[in-house]
Amino acid sequence: MPVYKAPVEDTLFVLKDVLGIEKFNNLPGFADATGDMVDAIVGEAAKLAEEVLFPVNLSGDQEGCTRHDDGSVTTPKGFKEAYQTYREGGWIGLSVPEEFGGQGLPYVLHTAVGEYMSSANMALTMYPGLTSGAIAAILVHGSDEQKSTYLPKMVEGTWTGTMNLTEPHCGTDLGMLRTKAAPQPDGSYKISGQKIFISAGEHDMSENIIHLVLARIEGAPEGTKGISLFIVPKFILNADGTPGTRNGVSCGAIEHKMGIHGNATCVLNYDEATGYLIGAENKGLAAMFVMMNEARLGVGLQGLAISETAYQNAANYARERIQGRALTGPKAPDKKADPIIVHADIRRALLQMRAINEAGRAFSLYSALQSDIAHRSADPAERQKADDILSIMTPVLKGVMTDRGFENAVAAQQVYGGHGYIEEHGMSQYVRDARIAMIYEGANGVQAMDLVGRKLAANGGRAVMAVFKEIGDFCEENRADERLAPFTKALKKGLNDLQAATMWFMQNAMAKPDNAGAGATDYMHLFGLVIQGYMWGRTVKAVHALQDAGDSRTEFLANKLVTARFFMERLMPETALRKARIETGCDTVMALDAAAF
């Protein structure tokens, strides 16, 4: 049976020692996040994840969701109760403004605890996760009335939320969507059409479900310029704000999926359902992108989350499973064989997971902190810079951490040998669950294209320059630090590759855009390596400072340095390969006729 223990020590180290969140106490909400408060919140989240969410994870996968003939959906045994505990803990509103029932704490804290929830039970955590996305969209684009009507109930989790984008014939290309919205005399709309792949679309855990739905108002322009966003509650509210009449939206089927069986992925049929416009007419995509960007950070975090729990289980198994002897002679001579963790190849696999997870944790929290600064700073220049950096981090975190998270889950499963292939050990679930994170909220190829096609060039490259400057400055400022030199040197080499690849796009992709497409995925991963290398650089610097100050976490800090060294030795050099691939351009890639594939 799998186990899970939230990495509290590492989270607190990243928040306090690497990112230094106490330095941001001029931002609203941060002053409340004192050291003790952070300890308490992270500790409570760990308990919830370990003791409430995790125990129903494997059983939830095996049972899955059930749709009944009346279109209602039952979640797996124990999900409803676990969700109630989650909800009652106030976790959904952790970083939501207090006026809507939230606690107004930093988003970076919401992200820190979110990792634990997804590690413990990704399928279950998606229900409140989608609610958070819907809350974010209503907060930014909703009217005051909409905010006061929907947010408090969503924040307390008695109502949940969904995102309705995809239709059978359109996913990435939302310009083709057909769901219709017919204006009604009372200012509402009648929504009709079919949406697919709607996570948490129907279930038995909340009193109401607030669907955010993209649709086209009759007579609206074709393409993405004619899309509007609507609030469509499962139960239309009574005058007193309580759920009333059942609305014309129903679950036609739930999908038979590879994983996340505990989350109901629904086909939702809208049949003249009552909907309310949110934001401006035909500006639905912009409103949806608020949810989408938040969701992308959340999905990147899922990549880390599954990778972390898969790693923990692989490490345990490698310590317990005895098989064969160490190449250097028996390490457990009293036993029939040595634990397989004596083997360098097993350790290599474990360290690779670990190096990516620890960098990924710093990367996620660093990105969340940029979101806090972008939303809460009083200084417009600081806000803009943080928003620029976040615009780059979003596709990189989503694409890289989900690709790597899946790879790590596969590598963790491999440590189990044949036992990893058997469902009862839980490693198969991690692989199957992690797989979706590479696909939804924009498949990773779409993230790569967003990065090279949109984010790089935006505002004359302002955002990417800000990132390069921050990392370059870090290397420069620490040039004289001899202990740090092996790390900054490797990082600088990676940064040089990244800058050269960027320059190559500037020079070769304007006239020939397929040169960007052919290198997009390699570029996203090259970027990911450099960001992770930067996180390791900052980590090592923090470790040295703590060691110099005689910090008592002796072993924890020493292990950090080993893992950092592993990253720089084994993973960072991949930047040269990625750059070389990018520079081969698109000619070969575009040479075949479509029919020849």
Add this chain to the structure above:
Amino acid sequence: MPVYKAPVEDTLFVLKDVLGIEKFNNLPGFADATGDMVDAIVGEAAKLAEEVLFPVNLSGDQEGCTRHDDGSVTTPKGFKEAYQTYREGGWIGLSVPEEFGGQGLPYVLHTAVGEYMSSANMALTMYPGLTSGAIAAILVHGSDEQKSTYLPKMVEGTWTGTMNLTEPHCGTDLGMLRTKAAPQPDGSYKISGQKIFISAGEHDMSENIIHLVLARIEGAPEGTKGISLFIVPKFILNADGTPGTRNGVSCGAIEHKMGIHGNATCVLNYDEATGYLIGAENKGLAAMFVMMNEARLGVGLQGLAISETAYQNAANYARERIQGRALTGPKAPDKKADPIIVHADIRRALLQMRAINEAGRAFSLYSALQSDIAHRSADPAERQKADDILSIMTPVLKGVMTDRGFENAVAAQQVYGGHGYIEEHGMSQYVRDARIAMIYEGANGVQAMDLVGRKLAANGGRAVMAVFKEIGDFCEENRADERLAPFTKALKKGLNDLQAATMWFMQNAMAKPDNAGAGATDYMHLFGLVIQGYMWGRTVKAVHALQDAGDSRTEFLANKLVTARFFMERLMPETALRKARIETGCDTVMALDAAAF
């Protein structure tokens, strides 16, 4: 719904034009394999795979196998009938000597058609696949009586075979196995113990099942030196050779696995089952390795097989799914959107699958041809050289083609976006099925250790030197060929990296064996890249010769050159990264305490 079309044109090209099997017509069986005969066999195999095996693949995954209370197992609907057709076609005995009912044709042909069978239905093909392995072991180590008793029925497929190695506490480390064999006065043994993960261990498709079982004769030495191999038939044979009394072996459970649901993976309980020693007492491991080596080549082939069918489906989907527009402007202006195959990032993914599949096909058939030479040549020096080369190819093919095959299945699934995650499209099955090939018949880490720990050093490095010489000679002989130069130059660079890494092991792993372990997986993949690069080099040379001779396969040959170029540009450069990782050694990898992971 998924589709499958056997790549007949490519198979024939590799057999005839790249490997030139007609040049081997001095070997027994090869003279019968004339050009027309090969065409006919490959064509018939394609029909069987496409029309008989493939139609029950997805349904077989969804239904799975069922164990009944009496321990009997039912295979999915249609499996029994499909297997009967397979069996009646004489496919199991294609390369088995005629005296045992086979056709005595080259093993390379058996391999060529085996790819199609696994592509079409891997779970089903495992039943006859395990039979082939058991046949090989009995052929080499069985007594004349055992051969005449068991082989004809197994060759005709009315009886199937299994391999029984793993026990709950031992997989890789067979020295720990506990299954006991008690000698009986009549020369037989009573076998008692439990075996797990026994593929095709119990089912309803054959009249008898011939289990080959590793067990320890009472009083035998501890460890691997006390293991013997036994034939344990499900039904003990009557004096006339027909199946008689039910033997004391029963299926205690079937595993709930991630994939290959159509194959019954059994817990087999042996309770004083009658068994017959095969080969010498305490020499069971050597006998089992005959099966194992054949099985490893077969598993490598499964990696290719799933990758090929996944690729075909991804290419079809990419041609059909319309979504968005090409970066260079609409390519299908009459439609609402362009097919996604217009995107460079999609093409890159498809070409990567294709470049690995085509190289993998040549690699598999090249290895099978070495097996033919090793077993059939009249020249001892030629036999030894082929056997040496095969000893290297076996772990590399198994490890690399299954790792890459899985990666490709994942990449193919990714092309489908959200639809790839839904079981009905079949892409999830390919990923789940491909996953086991990285694990069974020796997990890929074990293959890597076999390569660096055993195969490299054997006979003073004779085998690896033979491989390096063959590839080095190819580069040297073609130095003056300007058209080939871009390919041989890239190949030579890869070979240099491989030789340098080999030298590094020679110099650094003797005194410090963990240096070998820490680099083993990278070395296996480095080796795989060079072999695949060599296959591409020979392919390009064959293409040029055919083009010069005015061969009519114009488009096929032109596409080969594009794919070869892709391989050399994008995949071959990975050798430098692999070498760099190897050379970082084991110090960082071994630094952490086991408890620190």
